[in-house]
Amino acid sequence: RRGVLAMLGAAALPLASPRQAMAHVKPGRRDVLLVVDVQNCFLPGGSLAVKDGDAVIPVINALAPKFRNVVVTQDWHTPDHASFASAHPGKKPFETVQMPYGQQVLWPDHCVQGTPGAELSPALRIPHAQLVIRKGHDPGIDSYSAFVEADGKTRTGLAGYLKERGIERIFVAGLATDFCVAWSAMDARKAGFDVFVIEDACRGIDLDGSLAAAWKEMAAAGVERTVSDEIV
Ligand code: VGL
Numbered sequence: 649r650r651g652v653l654a655m656l657g658a659a660a661l662p663l664a665s666p667r668q669a670m671a672h673v674k675p676g677r678r679d680v681l682l683v684v685d686v687q688n689c690f691l692p693g694g695s696l697a698v699k700d701g702d703a704v705i706p707v708i709n710a711l712a713p714k715f716r717n718v719v720v721t722q723d724w725h726t727p728d729h730a731s732f733a734s735a736h737p738g739k740k741p742f743e744t745v746q747m748p749y750g751q752q753v754l755w756p757d758h759c760v761q762g763t764p765g766a767e768l769s770p771a772l773r774i775p776h777a778q779l780v781i782r783k784g785h786d787p788g789i790d791s792y793s794a795f796v797e798a799d800g801k802t803r804t805g806l807a808g809y810l811k812e813r814g815i816e817r818i819f820v821a822g823l824a825t826d827f828c829v830a831w832s833a834m835d836a837r838k839a840g841f842d843v844f845v846i847e848d849a850c851r852g853i854d855l856d857g858s859l860a861a862a863w864k865e866m867a868a869a870g871v872e873r874t875v876s877d878e879i880v
Pocket residue numbers: 685690723755792823824825826827828829
């Protein structure tokens with residue numbers, strides 16, 4: 649044994665903590681929990697159900713009381729929304745189409761304004777959430793991001809709200825990791841916030857490898873990846 653260790657050299661030691669764990673975070677007044685799109689349509693039985701999407705709910709319910717500041721988002725589309733395959737004759741869900749602002753994935757109809765599918769999950773327990781921000785309400789423009797619509801320029805006002813309230817760090821949870829969570833996290837970085845995505849408080853759709861791609865893009869943008877156990 650001694651021989652093997654000697655061959656590996658000092659660099660192989662110590663054997664504990666192979667990857668740098670984040671120090672425990674105690675959320676304070678400059679932190680916000682951003683709960684993305686935990687709506688019936690994205691939960692089991694919904695029209696755009698995310699696999700195991702309901703698994704995020706107990707994690708979010710346990711995290712939320714630790715945050716003084718909580719903001720919730722709702723995907724909030726018009727009935728004829730341009731992101732729906734049904735609005736494009738001959739197109740099927742999960743195909744793509746070219747929009748004036750770029751490539752758009754076409755989805756099953758989901759989160760239509762005022763419908764039960766667009767409601768937040770009744771199992772969420774976040775009575776102290778201060779703001780619900782609705783996005784994707786322009787019939788012609790999607791908005792995965794809670795900050796900027798898919799045209800890349802129309803702002804939702806969320807960055808301004810958070811900055812006026814002195815928020816510096818955003819902790820992101822919800823659905824779906826590779827769409828609305830990732831786009832929100834990356835736009836939050838662009839707006840100058842420190843951003844942490846809470847991995848076990850999110851679930852992804854994973855279209856053609858989109859989940860791995862999203863984690864890679866988030867890392868490149870300086871988004872940190874954490875887990876709920878790190879938040880005390
Ligand atoms: C979402 C696809 C379409 C999301 C919203 O919440 O991640 N994904 N609309």
